[in-house]
Amino acid sequence: MNKPSLGFSFSSFSLFLLSLFSLTSSVYSQSSPDAAAMQALKTSIGNPPNLGWTDPNPCKWEHVACSDNRVTKIQIGSQSLKGTLPPDLRNLTSLTVLEVMKNELSGPIPSLAGLSSLQEVLFNDNNFTYFPPDFFSGLTSLQTISLDYNSFEVWEIPVSLTNATTLQKFSANGANVTGTIPGFLGGDVFPGLKSLNLAMNNLHGQLPESFAGSAIETLWLNGQNSDTKLNGSVSLLQNMTSLTQVWLHMNQFTGPLPDLSGLTGLKDFSLRDNQLTGIVPSSLVNLPGLSTVNLTNNLLQGPTPKFDTSKIRVDMRTGSNSFCLDDPGFPCASQVNILLSIAESVGYPVVFAQSWKGNNPCDASQIWKGISCDSGGSITVVNFQNLGLTGTISSNFSQLTSLRHLLLSGNSLTGTIPTELTTLSKLEKLDVSNNHIFGKVPKFRQNVIVNIHGNPDIGKDNSSFTPGTPPGGSSGTPGTHSGETSSSGSGSKNTGKIVGSVIGAVCGAFIVGLGVCLYTRKRKRSSRVQSPNTVVIHPQNAGDGNGVKITVTNSSVNGGGSDSHSLTSSGPSDIHVVEAGNMVISIQVLRNCTYHLAVTGRVTTKVDVFSFGVILMELISGRKALDETQPEDSVHLVTWFRRMHINKDTFRKAIDQTIELGEETLASVSTVAELAGHCCAREPYQRPDMGHVVNVISSLAELWKPAEPDSDDIYGIDLDMTLPQALKKWQAYEGSGNMDDSSSSFLASADNTQTSIPTRPSGFAESFTSADGR
Template sequence: MLQPCKALKTSIGNPPNLGWTDPNPCKWEHVDCSDNRVTKIQIGSQSLKGTLPPDLRNLTSLTVLEVMKNELSGPIPSLAGLSSLQEVLFNDNNFTYFPPDFFSGLTSLQTISLDYNSFEVWEIPVSLTNATTLQKFSANGANVTGTVPGFLGGDVFPGLKSLNLAMNNLHGQLPESFAGSAIETLWLNGQNSDTKLNGSVSLLQNMTSLTQVWLHMNQFTGPLPDLSGLTGLKDFSLRDNQLTGIVPSSLVNLPGLSTVNLTNNLLQGPTPKFDTSKIRVDMRTGSNSFCLDDPGFPCASQIWKGISCDSGGSITVVNFQNLGLTGTISSNFSQLTSLRHLLLSGNSLTGTIPNELTTLSKLEKLDVSNNHIFGKVPKFRQNVIVNIHGNPDIGKDNSSFTPGTPPGGSSGTPGTHSGETSSSGSGSKNTGKIVGSVIGAVCGAFIVGLGVCLYTRKRKRSSRVQSPNTVVIHPQNAGDGNGVKITVTNSSVNGGGSDSHSLTSSGPSDIHVVEAGNMVISIQVLRNCTDDLAVTGRVTTKVDVFSFGVILMELISGRKALDETQPEDSVHLVTWFRRMHINKDTFRKAIDQTIELGEETLASVSTVAELAGHCCAREPYQRPDMGHVVNVISSLAELWKPAEPDSDDIYGIDLDMTLPQALKKWQAYEGSGNMDDSSSSFLASADNTQTSIPTRPSGFAESFTSADGR
């Protein structure tokens, strides 16, 4: 007992704050003993450095080992054989290695936390199966790679309640063994690998114990399953995936639901009507294509132009003929298991016919005629009619297509085939998308958008809106304010010119008129569209925190908050910054190139970047108070204050000078000894007010909260 404790004391540098001076470890602070044997070591959050000794595995009566939130480094020692060990907390340190035999013999282990360390790449070891009493396994941001092990969801861990593996390098699909598991909290969000976690989320419907599901920022596909059995579900986040189909009513009607985030998917259908007085809902941005903005309002039939469904709501026909589509045929069509007719003729599609389409058991007709398809035709079932007419390069390994060439081929191009006459070649495993009008290839976002336009015209009076170049507000002589009109000039409507017209209309003005390429919109239309001009809302201190986070991102990256010269997925700084900050390599590339990055500089920039990310959290309650922001930044202020003036600075300006003194010295070097009246007045004012700013009272940062700001 004595030797392992002495080894621990030495390896962490015998820090004086622990007070480990007595020769008997059982009398040390943060150490508990029973029968003169060490049972607990709880030294978390003690600013400790150094390493953990391998001798710890000799503490055979140890039940709790807590060393979290320190600066410990080096390898984690194997604790194999400590059959009494129940809780181990290694999180928030700088450990670099995790031994694969760590869990061997840990038959009483209930909780282990490995979050946020600097591990070398590692996989969850099979030795974990020894810990059959495990209730919580947490390794967020721990550089875990590979697939999610199937044994985590099987009968091996009947008591596993919490599985947290967010922000790692996992890939592959959710293991089928998860179905029926007792897991309540599932965090698998934000994987850094190229392929991320993918596949279907259908097995969630059988994980009936779930209360919190975080699968966002992955590549999950397919529809959301029936979730009516998840009666205890409170937090459901699957944003930033590639989910398709409609939002099931079973999710909308869950009794205890408090948070739903489905932003940035490929969802369609009616906008679900959640009870927003009880549930925080975010599903507005990205490529979701809900047919209407009115939650709960059913889609009209014309919304689904080109899409036909059976009585159960399953898609049976996709008719995207002659729409001018470009890109390739997506293999994601294979997920429409009830599909009978896939009609894509008369477009400008390239690439090959995906082999995955042969798995559609109900497919009767595939029409890709008059495109630019090449390659061998996959072998479909005998009763499937495959029309490949008008594709000059069908059967060839490469395409001779030149952009701009109209669809259609020579008279010698093969025509209609059935499955029995198709070649049995392997084809190309093309996983691309039909781009342009169709996103994700499932249900056709372009068609949905067109349907919205048609349906809106039926619900409201006719209107046409184009992107304006100039907006001019014209107040009119009308007592009720309805005479105010907005003229939109230089818009590309009907190919018109750039002349501006302020048009009037007889009677109540509730429409806008398009004429000669311009629009005049009555204020009444705006009132109708904006509910009488009503306004990750209210202006609160949390909004200010978000804005400050954006400023920090601008300083780090050297980019503007909104830069339309960037590619489409990088226009918005916050979205781009979040994506770049996930990975160390991409984050380094995101830093302004004018910043000279040494180890110390990079560490400081990383600290500020992490703070910026917290400030720009999607939900206001996740953002810190400004007091916390001040504390973080103030800790860096002394580090970044120059110790000596730069000898190469020709101006020789002392940073401790007042503003007027610095400006006078600068003007002297520039040869302009005199200041004009405005400069003198400004500097005099600045000099007089410099010392009028009171110093921050003691404890200011610690006491400042958002409530004070309000």
């Protein structure tokens, strides 16, 4: 008897079960969170055919890895992808690796907050425009993130990064990061951080103290584009003993290199294009594993270090620092070594390193800031007044045995007066007023003038000085013997500020008046104003701080006496008097005319240096200082000029097209451009003084001075003429003899002296030279 047929064979049944299983798997995969997120990713990047993402199950896609049907890796870098990344990626809770680098993806980076399994994220080399501040929240397993070279809007490193405590590499080169480097990057938050790459951004400020003792091996902070760049000291590098590669070049770091003997694994060390000063430590020269070192374009001092060039590739071009000699390994002269030891006690300030060049501080062809010498080549005067110095007074001043005047007033020096200074047998004057000196005053010879005023803690065992406090306590009359002190009323502080500002205002007014006199020579005036020979400023005892009179005296006035008239602002009258060649001006008038003395309280000589730097930039570029017709990032000349000056190609584009650029011309223009950049430094103490500016430009002026007079010059003015002579000749060719009285008087006076600098007034020491004036 035949059994009834079931209608299908066993093999057909197996095929049915397989199809049912496949259908069930497909339905499951399509309904899972990962499938939806992956479909959103495929759509947002335009379903590129080269990926072959056609299967409904994303775990079968190329460049995608799964575990237990959950997506764990997406590795689609270098696939020529376009489009954006969807926010749905946040739903891939098992994701450990996300690689989308080297594509053309754009738009915002989605927040991946909460993906606690994520370990590696590579977003670099795309066109992403936004980075969310909460991106790192909950990323407790993250080890590597790369954000290099994207088109981000300006952003700061978010606090949410502190969630990623397992981080080993943070890289955001060229990613438009701004602000300061957060202190948490080098602290205990990231004990395993090995690589920190933040080059070519807009960071500013100093290296965080938390870097000291960190485990960082690779540190890239070079090429910041902000106005101030990264700055301050690099001393904490000595405590980053795990470092193997340090790139800090093209910033504004200052001060000396620290002892690097603890960095035994250091191989690559680049700090070129900064403002580092001081002596290169032998610990760097002797590091066993060092293979590359670049210190070009700094202000390093002392002997040129001698590296083992058979093992180390060295870039330290001749003349690109302030070494005493160009030959590596040769020692400096004794006076140079003494001055460098003195500079060490105040942190090797930039103001010294910019002018202390060569191996002879008494060489007449090279002016050393604050140093004057006698005819025998011995240092007789050290004038470090009002240079913003911090640190202590070096006992090594005592080694300058010919020293007569030691002037250190108006700084922020602390510590005590070294007793070694009493051994200076030729010392005549010591001025340490308006600092933060404490302790007892050593006993000097009776004929030594010692000025200690303005040091509130003098005579005390310790200092109450807090960094950031302005130097000095009160003004007073210089002491005539050691230990003399005095006090003054509360108004003296205000008076000192006003007097300093008034001096600048008077000098500025005189210059402006001179310009007006030259341009209005045909215009007669009803009164005669003489070119002043003497400016006397008399502080009064007015309690309101306005008790100052200014007497401008000219002893050469015909028939005039030498009387001076006193006028203070304590009365109701705000008039000025011009009588018998003397001018007395109310302080209130000056305050009104100078907008309350700018609102020789931020009046400083370095303001004029900044302005001169802007003028140099205008001459080079042919652009105005402020040009609102330019794009937003190019409106301000100084900011734009610095950005263009970064490399040779962009700099050539910034030069006025009317200038015919040969190699020699470009070299001179580059020198002036570099000078302009220093003049326009953000902080006044970072700018050179005008003496240095003159030294740089005078050499170029001599280079480009015409070999013979231009025959086409209708005025026939000799370039070697004094200004008054040239003006007279110009007026003669103009056919005008109608100089106004003030111009004639000025020219007569200037013609007699042949210079705008008056002769030495009576009472000045014979040792006073032009260098003291500078």
